[in-house]
Amino acid sequence: MTSKRVVAPYVLILPSFVLAALIVIWPVNELAQIASHSVNRFGQLRDFVGMANFRALLDDPNFIASLWRTGIWTVAVVGGAVICSVPVALVLNEDFYGRDLARVIVMLPWAVSLTMTAIVWRWALSGESGMLNSALLEFGIIDQNIQWLAEASTAFPMQILIGILVTIPFTVTIILGGLSSIPDDLYEAAALEGAGRWEQFRHITLPLITPFLNIALVLNTIYVFNSFPIIWAMTQGGPANSTDILVTYLYKVGFRLGKLGEASAVSLVMFGILLVFTLIYVRLTTSREVKA
Known part of the structure; x- marks a missing residue:
């Protein structure tokens, strides 16, 4: 028994x-096989090269730059989306006339393809006839067109802002789920004790939606880390590879340069980073539950 x-x-x-x-x-095993061999453009394995493909990546300054830029991209987009989504979700959780319509408007961008969104923003940020330049010129904020996507100093920050905007709807949905699970009795009792809105948010709302914030952080980190459409549709990693992140760098190495061994090595590096992040998250979550 x-x-x-x-x-x-x-x-x-x-x-x-x-x-x-x-x-x-199985796919990871296949990637490991390709990454440890020399491979021709047709995907046929040749000689065993061990860690040579990984050493080639470490010797490539574009890989190192893409690795750092991926970290900045992920932290900025995920962090910015969560910070912006909390107040939006709090407002949408209130009972007011037109709330359902407001929720639809906020969630609507989630239904649009990321590629289409990126293309629309590429047109809007055009240095010659873009809507952003036209609006800024109309209000007298600038006196000449700005090449938003043609300069590294402006292209990547604009892509981060767009990444935050397209991540907000999904994050708001998760946080709204957490807010709807909080009983109204808690707020009523806190109000009777003299707690203001800030105290209620700090001591009731925030602790109770923390598990939902954790879910949003993990899922968004995975999605944003592997996000391809925004960067590629807007600049294809340019100008001069200054907006490349790991996933666009991988595409260039694998499909433009035909270095399938190095591309597989990049894939394994990305898989390893996400695996380590997930294990750390699970460990932290488990330790908190045990302490609770």
């Missing part, structure tokens, strides 16, 4: 493990 109880959980999770192996472990 005891042995059945020990074996039963493993039997129940076996189908999920097999599915995960097919979806994750």
Whole structure:
């Protein structure tokens, strides 16, 4: 009887493990095979080269720059989206006339393709006839057109802002789910005790929506870290590779330069970074639950 109880959980999770192996472990194994061999443009493995493809990445300044830029991109977009989404979700959680319409308007960009959104913003940021330059000239804020996407100093910050804008709807949805789960009785009791709006937010709202904020942070980190459309549709990593992140760098190495071994090495590096982040998150979450 005891042995059945020990074996039963493993039997129940076996189908999920097999599915995960097919979806994750097998592709990673294939990537490892390609990354450790020299590969021709047709994907045929040649000689075993060990860590040569990884050493080639470390010797490439564009890879190092893309790695740092990916970190900046991910932290800025995810952090900015969460900071902006909390007040938006708080407003949309209030009971006011037109709330349903306001929620639809906020969520609508989520239904639009990221590629289409990036193309529209590329037109809006055009240095010659873009809507942003036209508006700024009309209000007298600038006296000549700015080449927003043609200069590294402005292209990447603008892409970060657009990344934040397109991430807000999904983040607001998650936070709204957390806010709707908080009983109104808690706020009523706090108000009777003399707690103001800030005290209620600090001691009731924020602690109770923290698990939902954690979910938003993890999911957004994974999505943003691997986000391809915004950077590629707007600048293709330019000018002069100054807006490349790892995923666009991978595309160039693999499909433009035909270096499939190095591209596979980049994929493994990206997988490793996300795996480490996920393990750290799980460890922190588990330790908090144990302490609670």
